[in-house]
Amino acid sequence: MNIGHASKRTGLPVKTIRYYEDIGLVAPDRAENGYRDFGAPQIARLNLLAQARMIGFTLEECRSLIALEENPSRHSRDVRRLAEQNLNSVREKIASLQALEARLTGLISQCHGDEAPDCAILDGLSDTAKRTA
Amino acid sequence: MNIGHASKRTGLPVKTIRYYEDIGLVAPDRAENGYRDFGAPQIARLNLLAQARMIGFTLEECRSLIALEENPSRHSRDVRRLAEQNLNSVREKIASLQALEARLTGLISQCHGDEAPDCAILDGLSDTAKRTA
DNA sequence: ACTTTACCCTCCCCCTACTGGAAGGTTTAG
């Protein structure tokens, strides 16, 4: 299966697949004409990568995940720990975005939003003192 | 005020301040020895940038914000619209992170997390079919 | 006066995770 077909099968852009090969996350065979040739294991690998990326794993975390997947004597505990680390960082991001949302909402509610130049948002952002707004 | 002092006053790293000058977000004077010299308006500008970045504005959005701030005949409506766009993208990010959190939580709960190699997380990620997990 | 330390300057490369495009070879459809 050449790269275009692999792309359609996995949903990953062609460029991305080449990039993953570059950084050693997948190793397709090569046909005689130099074209990449993806077999079932490589397609499975790309699917794993696509899924892991979708749930927020970085490429380095994907690399660890792959190492575990390839290791038949792995402990599911290690996979779980990887996922839990990720869950924690997702939760942290959510928390800080929610704080952001609150601050933005507060600022917006104080701005008249009319033709006048006076703006509570600009004031709230430039005033270093009353950063409570 | 030279750049080190400006950094302490605004909380922005020295490198960041230089970068902001590079891309035209702040224009400090220069002393005779070539050192940057930040006056009160430049410090205020840096504070605005620091605050705007903290509430999630991109540097391009900061540029728009600055254009509005500098325009005495601005409408607070325009500032408000900028902030609202930002609020929307923050909310979208929160929503997708929450979806992620749900999926991760579901996967993790199915993994035994013991010494055995069998892992519901690996299964859930590699199995293209039952992506519901 | 001299030295050390703490600044400051510019310039270039590095990061993540890709994306776009140029220049060129290959294969397939009409």
Place this chain on the structure above:
DNA sequence: CTAAACCTTCCAGTAGGGGGAGGGTAAAGT
């Protein structure tokens, strides 16, 4: 036989900076 649709490698760019080289200055200690 040609044109479209593939494929290849390589180079450059994105956001928002960080690290460090190489070199000039300034302030403080001795």
